[in-house]
Amino acid sequence: MKILVTGGAGFIGSNLVGTLLKDDKISLVRVFDNYSTGFKKNIEEYFEHPKFEMHEGDIRDYEACLKACEAIDVVSHQAAMGSVPRSIKDPITTNQINISGTLNVFAAAKEQGIKKIVYAASSSTYGDDKNLPKVEDRIGRPLSPYAITKLVNELYAQVFTDLYEMNFIGLRYFNVFGPKQDPNGAYAAVIPLFMKAALENSQPKINGDGSYSRDFTYVQNAVQANIKAIFSDDKANNQVYNIAFGQSTTLNELWGFIQEVSSCTNPAIHGPNRAGDIPHSLAAISKAQEFLGYQPEYDVKKGLLEAFQWYKENL
């Protein structure tokens, strides 16, 4: 099987590429990435691997997408402009990459006769729905431009399924963390920022009183879901799945766990809540368990331990 990973130089994509390359059933892993928020250093170790191929390019370029999709069996579409705050600052670029870019990838795959696409969806699609845990068929109103783009991706996948006999699996990731997640820049996620604070012996900033909670998901759980989706049988196709651990952790608890693994004792500094943030997010993962055979192996603490080791060696 030959796989194209768009966004393969990014955080989740590069972790996925590492696992795909070890799989005997896979003969080619081609990465398509423009290195905008991803890094060469995330995948450099694979450049000499006989099954690895790099295509540097932009998903906003349809011709480049067509080339990237040549002779591919399954597309794993991870490329996107992530981050809710970034989308609030720059909704136009977010729309161009996440909606038009994704449409290019889907259309190029269709043109090249590819029958299956697994794509990164998002828990942000639940929007202002207050029910917990989140179940796949009950979503609210989007709260950010980013959330709109991820919802539109799901709608396109549905329409492509109906019109072109292609199979899609959407993975709604919940707050993924782990090695290779960028701790730098204005849009860094909370766990890399906390890791950095712990290693620099500074105080992390918590938006709000720290009672907001998330279903933090170690990246190897997300990688497992992607592999299961790539090799899934027909009954799993043309659905979206929550990909999380299924455990709620507040930001205060999170900093407590990181204090434990790092031995940093500094208290956090609290600031105002951030626009577009929902108070709580927790996934029901039974659908992914039933249809994909997804069994997350890392709870938050186990994941934080591995992630901390990586930041210690790489920051």
Ligand SMILES: NC(=O)c1ccc[n+]([C@@H]2O[C@H](COP(=O)([O-])OP(=O)(O)OC[C@H]3O[C@@H](n4cnc5c(N)ncnc54)[C@H](O)[C@@H]3O)[C@@H](O)[C@H]2O)c1
């Ligand atoms: N990290 C999370 O918690 C999380 C949660 C929900 C959904 N997601 C989704 O998962 C996917 C991967 O996210 P990530 O956290 O690894 O982010 P990331 O920013 O590390 O990875 C995205 C990758 O896409 C590439 N990319 C961006 N724009 C591109 C373009 N125009 N053309 C080609 N490549 C482009 C970047 O260079 C980067 O390598 C994204 O679709 C994101 O929206 C992530």
